[in-house]
Amino acid sequence: MADSAVVDQSDAELVESLAEGKRELFNLRFQLATGQLENTARIAEVKRQVARIRTEQRSRELAASKGES
Numbered sequence: 001m002a003d004s005a006v007v008d009q010s011d012a013e014l015v016e017s018l019a020e021g022k023r024e025l026f027n028l029r030f031q032l033a034t035g036q037l038e039n040t041a042r043i044a045e046v047k048r049q050v051a052r053i054r055t056e057q058r059s060r061e062l063a064a065s066k067g068e069s
Contacts, residue, residue: 006052011060014053021050 009017025046031037 003052006056009056011057014057018050018053018057021046021053025050 006014006017025043028037028043028046032040032043037043
């Protein structure tokens with residue numbers, strides 16, 4: 001998922017994407033621990049995706065608080 005795709009999502013879509021990313025990260029870590037994970041680089045990709053989503057959520061939160069002041 002590109003940065004622009006994250007920016008284009010609504011708040012509800014961001015929450016759903018974040019939950020999906022966390023679930024996938026949990027499953028990847030579980031596969032790594034059990035020796036079933038073949039593509040270990042996917043863990044880093046999902047971590048970055050989750051970080052992008054959290055960053056976008058925070059920037060929207062800050063923009064909303066500036067608008068209220």
